[in-house]
Amino acid sequence: xxxxxxxxxxxxxxxxxxxxxxxxxxxxxxxxxxxxxxxxxxxxxxxxxxxxxxxxxxxxxxxxxxxxxxxxxxxxxxxxxxxxxxxxxxxxxxxxxxxxxxxxxxxxxxxxxxxxxxxxxxx
Amino acid sequence: xxxxxxxxxxxxxxxxxxxxxxxxxxxxxxxxxxxxxxxxxxxxxxxxxxxxxxxxxxxxxxxxxxxxxxxxxxxxxxxxxxxxxxxxxxxxxxxxxxxxxxxxxxxxxxxxxxxxxxxxxxx
Amino acid sequence: xxxxxxxxxxxxxxxxxxxxxxxxxxxxxxxxxxxxxxxxxxxxxxxxxxxxxxxxxxxxxxxxxxxxxxxxxxxxxxxxxxxxxxxxxxxxxxxxxxxxxxxxxxxxxxxxxxxxxxxxxxx
Amino acid sequence: xxxxxxxxxxxxxxxxxxxxxxxxxxxxxxxxxxxxxxxxxxxxxxxxxxxxxxxxxxxxxxxxxxxxxxxxxxxxxxxxxxxxxxxxxxxxxxxxxxxxxxxxxxxxxxxxxxxxxxxxxxx
DNA sequence: GTGGTCTAGACCACT
DNA sequence: GTGGTCTAGACCACG
Numbered sequence: 001x002x003x004x005x006x007x008x009x010x011x012x013x014x015x016x017x018x019x020x021x022x023x024x025x026x027x028x029x030x031x032x033x034x035x036x037x038x039x040x041x042x043x044x045x046x047x048x049x050x051x052x053x054x055x056x057x058x059x060x061x062x063x064x065x066x067x068x069x070x071x072x073x074x075x076x077x078x079x080x081x082x083x084x085x086x087x088x089x090x091x092x093x094x095x096x097x098x099x100x101x102x103x104x105x106x107x108x109x110x111x112x113x114x115x116x117x118x119x120x121x122x123x
Numbered sequence: 124x125x126x127x128x129x130x131x132x133x134x135x136x137x138x139x140x141x142x143x144x145x146x147x148x149x150x151x152x153x154x155x156x157x158x159x160x161x162x163x164x165x166x167x168x169x170x171x172x173x174x175x176x177x178x179x180x181x182x183x184x185x186x187x188x189x190x191x192x193x194x195x196x197x198x199x200x201x202x203x204x205x206x207x208x209x210x211x212x213x214x215x216x217x218x219x220x221x222x223x224x225x226x227x228x229x230x231x232x233x234x235x236x237x238x239x240x241x242x243x244x245x246x
Numbered sequence: 247x248x249x250x251x252x253x254x255x256x257x258x259x260x261x262x263x264x265x266x267x268x269x270x271x272x273x274x275x276x277x278x279x280x281x282x283x284x285x286x287x288x289x290x291x292x293x294x295x296x297x298x299x300x301x302x303x304x305x306x307x308x309x310x311x312x313x314x315x316x317x318x319x320x321x322x323x324x325x326x327x328x329x330x331x332x333x334x335x336x337x338x339x340x341x342x343x344x345x346x347x348x349x350x351x352x353x354x355x356x357x358x359x360x361x362x363x364x365x366x367x368x369x
Numbered sequence: 370x371x372x373x374x375x376x377x378x379x380x381x382x383x384x385x386x387x388x389x390x391x392x393x394x395x396x397x398x399x400x401x402x403x404x405x406x407x408x409x410x411x412x413x414x415x416x417x418x419x420x421x422x423x424x425x426x427x428x429x430x431x432x433x434x435x436x437x438x439x440x441x442x443x444x445x446x447x448x449x450x451x452x453x454x455x456x457x458x459x460x461x462x463x464x465x466x467x468x469x470x471x472x473x474x475x476x477x478x479x480x481x482x483x484x485x486x487x488x489x490x491x492x
Numbered sequence: 493g494t495g496g497t498c499t500a501g502a503c504c505a506c507t
Numbered sequence: 508g509t510g511g512t513c514t515a516g517a518c519c520a521c522g
Contacts, residue, residue, distance in 0.1 A: 022153060092226070100215060117216035117232070134512080183306070192522055295499075318509095326383075364476040367476065
């Protein structure tokens with residue numbers, strides 16, 4: 001895990017976003033135990049408190065849960081993960097439409113560019 | 124024109140990107156005269172040299188041209204503008220697909236989210 | 247490297263031209279590391295920013311590339327160098343023909359003078 | 370006649386060069402009367418003394434002669450004009466060869482580029 | 493007034 | 508040490 005930080009946003013938020021992405025992308029399976037906060041902080045080269053705050057964010061979003069003496073785990077509630085994925089995907093789609101609109105392009109144009117880009121990718 | 128700068132990227136590049144967007148979006152028409160370099164710099168609260176560098180970038184990309192003692196103008200070559208718009212749109216589409224892929228979603232999923240988001244927007 | 251400046255043209259352009267010539271003439275081999283921007287500026291007795299602008303020109307022409315903390319290097323793409331040489335040679339040939347034409351001489355005359363001058367040189 | 374001066378060289382030399390070119394190119398015919406020094410100076414926007422010096426140069430080169438009360442005339446000696454043309458052409462040819470050599474190209478290459486440029490011109 | 497060039501000097505990230 | 512960016516301020520040609 002190698003993080004590249006953007007000075008503009010709180011680091012804990014950037015960490016939370018990155019971890020959220022990893023979870024919804026299936027890089028951690030439901031029920032998986034996460035590394036210790038201390039280890040995650042080391043890997044990300046941040047203060048453990050910062051990592052703790054990021055994980056709290058995910059926990060309050062229902063993506064992970066804590067077993068007091070055991071560690072933190074990815075939720076078993078795959079519907080919650082799915083919901084998070086859905087939210088992120090929706091946000092990306094909106095962002096894409098906004099960007100295309102700012103280029104003077106309609107949603108139909110946006111869809112057309114998408115199919116083109118998809119085809120290019122397959123070749 | 125109000126600019127919000129990202130510390131990670133050179134200001135002149137961000138300025139060039141923003142102006143490029145405005146041009147391809149049709150906020151300036153072909154042949155329009157831009158504000159003076161000094162004025163643009165004032166508006167963006169940057170040094171004139173920085174703005175100059177941004178405009179040089181657009182000029183070498185063929186989107187604007189200079190009449191030495193008169194000012195800078197949007198190119199009359201609407202094909203060049205169209206080409207720039209196409210390139211930007213393609214880049215956005217690729218970026219969107221990449222983001223969705225990193226969420227574990229296929230191009231087909233990406234397209235589906237797009238239609239949903241489009242519908243939401245219309246309502 | 248000793249530069250003689252012409253007041254009529256921008257120094258950075260003259261620097262770029264001189265360096266371009268050295269590269270295409272093979273005075274730097276593909277992959278060679280250039281002196282640091284600061285050193286080159288000292289040698290040419292110009293401000294580092296001016297030298298930087300000259301080098302940016304060569305970089306955007308694909309003749310040199312940058313390793314961010316390491317220095318600038320002549321491109322390994324010998325075809326790019328060859329292309330640049332070709333372009334420069336063509337320009338010189340055109341210039342020669344123009345000059346001869348302004349003396350009232352035909353391209354055939356130009357060619358004839360060329361063979362004479364070549365012979366003189368060999369003797 | 371519109372002159373563009375190079376700050377590096379004496380203006381009278383630049384004037385002499387320009388006039389010499391016009392004569393050898395046949396823009397003045399042998400025996401033609403030149404405008405008065407005063408008029409030529411006005412046209413070129415230089416001091417009459419400067420123009421005088423330029424004309425003296427041409428006179429000592431045998432390209433023009435003075436009739437005391439009448440003005441200055443292009444020489445009737447068409448061989449002198451021809452010789453001047455020859456000298457200028459030779460200088461251009463040498464210059465061309467030098468430039469090509471500084472690009473790492475042989476006289477043979479120079480000749481080849483010349484034929485190419487000639488062909489391009491005809492098309 | 494316009495754009496363009498140049499210098500001087502500072503600061504940054506990277507290694 | 509490297510390249511890169513940015514600012515401040517001056518000067519120039521053109522009209």
